Amino acid sequence: MSHTPHELHEEFPDKAEKISALKQSDAHFARLAEEYHDLNRKVHRAETNVEPVAELVEVEMRKKRAALKDEIYQMLSA
Numbered sequence: 001m002s003h004t005p006h007e008l009h010e011e012f013p014d015k016a017e018k019i020s021a022l023k024q025s026d027a028h029f030a031r032l033a034e035e036y037h038d039l040n041r042k043v044h045r046a047e048t049n050v051e052p053v054a055e056l057v058e059v060e061m062r063k064k065r066a067a068l069k070d071e072i073y074q075m076l077s078a
Contacts, residue, residue: 004044008033011069015076022075029075036068
């Protein structure tokens with residue numbers, strides 16, 4: 001598969017160690033990170049027309065990804 005943009009370690013390069021630590025120590029964070037990862041892959045596949053979806057579906061997926069990223073950022077900043 002081609003490079004998928006918006007991976008967490010790329011979005012928050014200065015927080016890579018904290019991301020790794022929280023994935024191991026915080027079940028809620030790990031679930032959010034996994035959900036973000038899965039959704040990010042779906043968005044990328046839709047954007048590249050590997051698995052096209054309706055425009056509204058793609059917009060909603062992007063909104064959900066942004067909300068997850070915001071929640072993850074809040075946890076990383078705490």
